[in-house]
Amino acid sequence: MKTKPEKQRDLAALEREIRPIWQNNQPAAGPSDQTKDRIRTAIRHAAAQNRQKNHAERASASGNGIFFRWDKIWYATLAAAAAILLLLGTMRVWHLPGTQPDLHAELAELEQDISQELGELEILIWDALAELEHETTSNAGLLQALALQVILWED
Amino acid sequence: MQGYLGNRDERKGTTVKSMDEYCQIQQFREGNAEALCALVDAHQASLFRFILHLTQGRDDADEIFQEVWIKALQALPRYEHRQRFASWLFKIAHRVIIDRSRRKKYATSFDDGIENLDLPHTAEHSTPFHRLANQELGRTIHAAVHQLPAEQREVFLLRMEADLSFKEIAALQKTSINTALARMSYALEKLRARLGQAYREIT
Numbered sequence: 001m002k003t004k005p006e007k008q009r010d011l012a013a014l015e016r017e018i019r020p021i022w023q024n025n026q027p028a029a030g031p032s033d034q035t036k037d038r039i040r041t042a043i044r045h046a047a048a049q050n051r052q053k054n055h056a057e058r059a060s061a062s063g064n065g066i067f068f069r070w071d072k073i074w075y076a077t078l079a080a081a082a083a084i085l086l087l088l089g090t091m092r093v094w095h096l097p098g099t100q101p102d103l104h105a106e107l108a109e110l111e112q113d114i115s116q117e118l119g120e121l122e123i124l125i126w127d128a129l130a131e132l133e134h135e136t137t138s139n140a141g142l143l144q145a146l147a148l149q150v151i152l153w154e155d
Numbered sequence: 156m157q158g159y160l161g162n163r164d165e166r167k168g169t170t171v172k173s174m175d176e177y178c179q180i181q182q183f184r185e186g187n188a189e190a191l192c193a194l195v196d197a198h199q200a201s202l203f204r205f206i207l208h209l210t211q212g213r214d215d216a217d218e219i220f221q222e223v224w225i226k227a228l229q230a231l232p233r234y235e236h237r238q239r240f241a242s243w244l245f246k247i248a249h250r251v252i253i254d255r256s257r258r259k260k261y262a263t264s265f266d267d268g269i270e271n272l273d274l275p276h277t278a279e280h281s282t283p284f285h286r287l288a289n290q291e292l293g294r295t296i297h298a299a300v301h302q303l304p305a306e307q308r309e310v311f312l313l314r315m316e317a318d319l320s321f322k323e324i325a326a327l328q329k330t331s332i333n334t335a336l337a338r339m340s341y342a343l344e345k346l347r348a349r350l351g352q353a354y355r356e357i358t
Contacts, residue, residue, distance in 0.1 A: 007336075007340070008336070010340075011336060011339060011340050011343065014340075014343040014344070014347065015314065015339070015343060017347070018296075018343055018346055018347065019315060021292060021293075021296055021350070022296060022315050023315070024293075025292060025293025025294075025296060025297070026200075026204065026293075027204070027207075027293075027297070029203060029204060029207055029213065029216075030200060030203050031199065031203050031216075031217055031220045031221070032213075032217050035217050035218075035220060035221045036199075038221055039195060039221060039224045039225075040188075040192055040195075042224070042225060042228055043183075043188050043191050043192055043195070043224075043228065044188040046183075046188075046191075046228050046231075047183055047186050047187060047188035047191065048186070048188075050183065050184055050185065050186045051185075051186030054185060054186060
């Protein structure tokens with residue numbers, strides 16, 4: 001009883017014997033010229049269709065180029081807007097506690113500024129009041145002098 | 156032995172040929188008719204002989220040959236490089252022959268046509284005796300092939316004409332590799348037995 005590899009080796013050997021006999025004794029048979037012509041015509045027709053199809057596809061692709069570009073710009077803009085919104089949202093969620101000290105600092109600074117401004121304003125008011133008082137005093141002295149003169153005049 | 160059974164891509168030149176054929180198909184897809192015409196020329200003889208040996212005479216073979224190429228043209232957009240072109244083409248031929256035999260209700264037979272096969276002369280350097288003996292041997296082997304059962308005949312022809320692997324033949328016949336091997340083995344044994352005296356004289 002032969003093993004499977006032995007059988008395959010025998011088959012390969014037998015095939016090697018028969019193959020040259022077969023190949024050296026092939027009939028001079030082939031399709032008729034009419035059949036060959038028909039096949040060639042069908043091939044040329046199909047190739048022409050392929051050319052047209054490829055041409056149409058290329059034309060379509062180039063014609064739609066602007067649309068595709070605008071489309072891309074539009075989508076890019078949308079994507080950028082979405083990204084910004086997402087970033088802002090993320091900042092709001094993640095950084096709000098962190099931003100509070102900054103706000104406090106700003107508020108403190110503002111408060112200090114306001115205090116300073118108020119201090120300056122107070123000084124100005126006091127100056128103005130002092131000046132007014134001085135003027136008032138001066139005017140009172142003047143009135144007093146006038147009154148004295150009037151008295152003297154009457155005398 | 157693996158190469159003998161199925162992995163034919165290991166054979167030198169097979170992959171290169173396959174790549175060339177795929178390039179030709181790509182050129183055709185781009186609109187180059189001549190690329191496919193070259194492919195038709197390359198497979199014309201073997202495909203026609205395969206059909207001729209499985210049908211009834213030259214006229215029938217001529218019609219089937221045309222139908223096979225028309226179907227191949229229609230199916231070419233779906234052709235993928237994974238399959239060898241010869242394997243793909245002979246599979247189409249196999250289906251066309253089966254469909255036609257069902258329509259015409261004839262079993263694939265070689266009763267017609269074989270008598271009229273115009274066998275070529277062998278190498279010019281051979282003697283007249285050898286040429287005559289070879290011609291006789293040619294007629295004998297073709298007659299012997301005609302007498303094989305259809306499945307065995309098809310396996311033999313797919314090996315000899317299309318150089319398909321047993322794996323490809325098994326897929327085409329929708330059977331196992333072992334069955335394909337057994338069919339080939341039976342076919343070759345019968346042929347050797349029928350060639351008999353003529354084979355011994357020539358060898």
